[in-house]
Amino acid sequence: MNKIFTYFFCLLLLATNQLAAQTDSHCGTLLTDEQKVLLLDYAQNGRGFATKSAAQYYVPIYFHFVGDDAGKGFYNSHQLMLDLCELNRQYAAVGFYYYLAGIEYISNSTYFDHDYNGGYDMMRQKNKPNVANVYIVLNPAGNCGYFSPGRNGVAVGKNCMGTGATTLAHEMGHFFSLPHPFDNVTGVQEYVNGTNCAVAGDLFCDTRADFLNTRWNCPYTGNQLDPLGDKYDPDETLFMSYASDHCAHRFSDEQIDAMKYNINTSRINLKGPLQDTMPVQQTAKRIWPPDNAAQKPTESKFMWSSVPGADYYILQVSQISVFPSNLPVDIMTKDTSYIATGLTNGRTYRWRVRPVYAARTCTDFTTDLGVFVTSLTTGIDAAESTEMLVYPNPAAKNSLVTVAFQTEQTGEIKASISTVEGKTISSSLLQKQSDLQYSLSIDGLPAGIYFVELSNGSNTTRHKLMVE
Ligand SMILES: [Zn+2]
Structure with missing residues (x-):
């Protein structure tokens, strides 16, 4: 009896550990030969490039919203625009300004919750040319996110997005050639005393020697020693480290140098045109439905005024007075109207619309557009x-x-x-x-x-x- 109990207990432990390992995996980006070639090229030809580089680059970013086969589970579109706003704050010191080059919705359970093969297939099938392709999924192969150099795309788990998250900034760092500070590009471990920093570790001399390739919280309190016997003091402020999100807030000068070299060499196709980034507050006005009108749950129509210069509109419908992440309708569209087919009969809903500008995604919804009820026998039509x-x-x-x-x-x-x-x-x-x-x-x-x-x-x- 005891033996059987122990056996099951061990199985349970094993299962729990595997689960923990899966949800704890920060980044699935591996240092591939392609990445090593880029970094060695930078180390040989690119150092100091930032001094002769432009101050600001406009980078087209394309978001693929991935949901399951039934079209459920897409990441909240308004939050994604706020995340893009945050990404631009995180990259302000780099001099990269990401603007929205496009979006698409993909309903595919194999991509939504994918292993690496599923993710590679997704990127091969769905990547758009001359943009940074980013896929927001439920599970990117057991990680928070990864960049695939071979497939040239970034996948991020929607649970690792949101205010305060740094996964997207980290993966875009990989996209622009950066390794982790603990990676050994030449196969040689970097010393804490800095004597081999240019030829060992990540090849950067302003990122302290790091060996922590699992998620860690700051400040580092361990006593691990490097091969010379010096105590490690890894830098938790770097986005490219595995320190918790709240610890990281910057790229080092040499990392910025390498990214600027990268966008001027192997990623020169991503140098976008000047974008209008001035903030605006324009509101879409309600056209249909009139306030408190009845709509058919299987065919609820929404129509709003066009806003000058807007590239997209986000339409959201909620059953409560706030608009949480899982909404019955949450759609980004270029149109000024939409027909929702999946609402529940006999309910009261609120709805709102915000215009989205490709290079100004920091704006919020200004106001709700009204309330409507769903009824199978609607009393009002147009x-x-x-x-x-x-x-x-x-x-x-x-x-x-x-x-x-x-x-x-x-x-x-x-x-x-x-x-x-x-x-x-x-x-x-x-x-x-x-x-x-x-x-x-x-x-x-x-x-x-x-x-x-x-x-x-x-x-x-x-x-x-x-x-x-
Ligand atoms: Zn990484």
Whole structure:
């Protein structure tokens, strides 16, 4: 009995240790021959390059949101934009400014929770040219993240992203050729006294000798000795070390030198054009649904005003008053409208939209756009085109109908109402309510089906309207 108990206890221990090892693995980037060649080239030809290099480089970064086969589990898009903002703070001293070159959503469980083979296949299939490809997944081969020199892509676990995390900064360091401070590029261990720093360890002389290739918390309190018998004092402030996230906040001058050499040599295709990085606060305005309106849970429509210069919009829908990481709708899109198909019937939801600029991702949502409820029998619908909506439809007798535009209108808008037989009943000007919304009176119209023709002098559109 005791033997059996011991046996199971050992099995349990083994399983627990493996689990711990898996979640504790910081970085899966191995020092490959490709990386060694780059570093030796830098050591021979690149030292001091930063002094003759440009102060600022604009680097295109492409994010692949990876979810499971069902399209679930994508990393929160708003948080990713804040992470990109943070990455730019972390790289400010380097002189690299990352701007959003593009995004895509990939629904693939084999990529979402992958081993190295799955990750390499993902990068081979999905990498875009002339950008830094970054994949946000659930599990990047048991690590927080890794850079694959062979596949030329970075994978980061979504649990190792977020405010205060340094994994992305670390992996982008590998992407731009950096080794860990404990790596031995020439196979020779670096001495604490610095005498062989240029030809041993990571080949940098301003990163102290380091031997800690597992996650460690700062400050270092061990007593490990180097081959000469001197006590190690590894530098926890370096992003490239394995010190905990809260300890690391910088690259050394020589590491910066090597990254600048790299972007001017083997990564010269990534030198992007000047970006407009000035902060802006522009708000998308609600067009549809009207506040407190009912929407079909299987077909909830959202429409908002276009914002000048915005490259993307983030639409989020939440069942509670805050917007946590797992939302029923969390999508980044170039469009100004979206149809959600997976909401739950009989619930109240809030929704919000923020514009995203490729090189200014630090902005927050300014305001919620409103509340709606889901109902299988919706009471409100709209006659719509891609440019405007006329609602409610059907409309009640002797009421006001709203006409909502996606862009601000200049000049007067004429509305004429006619019967289905083509007989004009009335002609009037729309009354402006706000920048995007106008109203049209249907006083005196009997119940029936009508056509509303809207004209601003250059364009005319026709909408079917039911009065009941
Ligand atoms: Zn690493």
